[in-house]
Amino acid sequence: MAHVYINEASLLKDFNKLTQENQDKAGRYIKNLLRVQRAETKLCGQVSHVEWKEHELARSATEDKIRCSFCGKPQSVAERIIAGSDVYICDDCVKLCAEIVEEEEKKEQAALAKS
Ligand SMILES: [Zn+2]
DSSP states (O other): OOOOOSSHHHHHHHHHHSOHHHHHHHHHHHHHHHHHHHHHHHHHHHHHHHHHHHHHHHHHHHHTTOBOTTTOOBTTTSSOEEEOSSOEEEHHHHHHHHHHHHHHHHHHHHHHHHO
């Protein structure tokens, strides 16, 4: 069972009792330990960056699932998207449809006036 030092002074007291060779060994051991610690910190940062990227990708994938059923424009691009049962329509397509309907009505009225 390894001894756990409760303070720096008691550790240093024992450290000074060691032979020069063992002090060097301990020094190298501590240096390697610090290197491992630094690598671990770096790795943790990279892991959280990857996790954030995954989250962002999942988010944009769900966002783009909603598209205008008429022109295919994704929700992220369209100003407004109106949902129906299993279908979506963007504001541009609504305007276009309204124009077509209006045009058709004008033609019908003109034909009625002639007859
Ligand atoms: Zn559209």
